[in-house]
Amino acid sequence: MTWRNWGRSQRAEPSEVHAPVTATDVQHVVESVRARGGTLRPVGAGHSFSAAARPDDAHVTLDGLAGLVRVDAATREATLLAGTRIAEVPALLRPSGLAMEVVGDIDQQAIAGAVSTGTHGTGLAFGSISSTVTAATLxxxxGRLVRVSATERPDLLPAVRVGLGAxxxxxxxxxRCVPAFALDAAEAVVDLDPVLDDWRGIVERTDHFELYWFPRTRVAVTKSNRRTQGPLRPRSRVGRLLDERVLTDVGHRALLALGALAPATRPGVNALSAQLMPRGRFVEPSHEVFSAPxxxxxxxxxxxxxLDAVPSAMREIDRALRRADLAVTFPVEVRASAADDAHLSTAHGRESGYVAVHRWWREDPRPLFDVVEPILLAHEGRPHWGKLHSLDAPRLAERFPGFGAFLAARDELDPHRTFASAWTRRVLGA
Known part of the structure; x- marks a missing residue:
């Protein structure tokens, strides 16, 4: 069996594929793999671009562990099985009148994968999905069943919140959930420079702000979302189809193909893409606004x-891409989040801005990444664990203040390195 991730950046031929449906099943899988001296990597939806889920030996899929376990109405906490897709959570929580506090711009991940890699959305008053984790069972x-919470091994919670499957x-x-809410969404085409000039002010004034800048242009698209209880003013069904399928899917594919065939057209393609991207003004349930196909x-x-390094980093990226004469047909995405305390969180101990660059999967991403990564490193950057980067354990240890504490938790929970892989050895060491 060949396993491939969504972005087609990773593939593997696992020696075994296990599909447990209970915690006891998981224990038996771990015990059997450890007994033969093998290694095991858990996989959710395969939405990490990095090799976080790629096994050297056996795979354990969490697809059979999905659904809502319980909701505590008093504390507004929901317990979800690890393989539950984030896209499924709104329907599961609807009867209780709750919603996830924040969601990323993709909702196809399994909740365990999103937590384990530090997946985040945007909003300076809000942390990553991991920061909302109040308890976990692993x-x-x-092969031991370990419960981690505020009252059971609380010392392990900062490690488990971004655990890398290690x-x-x-x-x-x-x-931790919140009462269900809607988002008053406003999307617009703007000039990049005024946004960067007022970057901190904008993210402080806006509940959830997202910036998409189209390289080799001065054009950006902003998404400004305000939390509200309504009333709803949704897009029409036809409007949603046009926004999310025709323009962003079929249209983007066509523009990517044009840019690949005629590289000289790419600046014009980017300018056109910016005009097609905004969806205007509407009010819809939060999960329908946070994420898109x-x-x-x-x-x-x-x-x-x-956070305050974002304007400088963006202007330097602009200059570097122009010097490299490198045409990019995906926008640079910029978001913000609150500080948190997870050992391996990119936002550990600091308000953070996130700068993401993308490359069509049929194109080599290295020329783009090789230009942008040194700039982000020079601005005290910490790489997202689910995405591609070049750093190894010694360099990561310099950037994540909780790195040593995480390794200590790993030594306790996986002393024989049953969950090791080539990737964990690169990013965590032995």
Missing amino acids: VDGE LGVLVDVTI RSVRFREMEYGIP
Whole structure:
């Protein structure tokens, strides 16, 4: 069996594929792999661009561990099985009147994968999905069922919140929720420079702000979302189809093909893409605004940098791409988030801005990434664990203040390195 991730940046031929449906099943899988001296990597939806889920030996898929376990109405906490897709969560929470606090711009990940890699959305008052985790159950490298919460091994919670699949196989996660809400969304084409000039002010005034800049132009698209209880003013069904399928899917594919055939057209393609991207003004349930379909495959690199470094980094990226005469047909995406305390969080101890660059999966991403990555590193960048980057364990240890504490938790939970792989050895060391 050949496994490939969504972005087609990783593939593997696992020696075994296990599909547990209970926590006891997971324990048996871990025990059997460890007994033969093998290694095991958990996989959710395969939406990481990095090799985080790629096994050297056995795979354990979490697809059979999906659904809502319980909702605590008093604390507004929901416990979800690890393989539950984020796209499924709104329907699961609807009867309780709750919603996830924040969601990324893709909702196809399994909740365990999103938590394990530090997946985030945008909003300076809000952290990553991992920051909302209040408890979790995992099977560690000894096959033990370990419960981590504010009252049970709370010392492990900062490690488990972004665990990289290196501490154990998550069985369930408990997340802090909020009363269901809508977003008043405003999307517009703007000039880049005024946005960068007022970057901090904008993200402080806006509940959820997102910037898409089209390289080799001065054009950007802004998405400004304000939390509200309504009333709803949704797009029509035809309007949604036009926005999310025709323009962003079929149209983007056509423009990518044109840019590949005629590179000289790419600046014009970017300017046209910017005009096609905004969806105007509407009010819809939060999950319908936060995320949108992504059927055009790409590969991505993203770094978290100090919030106030975003304008400088963006202007330097602009100059570097122009000097390199490198045409890019995906916009550079810029977001913001609150600080948190997870050991391996890109936002550990600091408000963060996120700068992400993308390359169509049929194109080599290295020329773009090789230009942008040094700039983000020079701005104290920390790479997103689910995305592509060039760093190894010694360099990562310099950038993540909680790196040593995470390794200590790993030594306790997986002393025999049952969950190791070539990727974990690169990013975590032995």
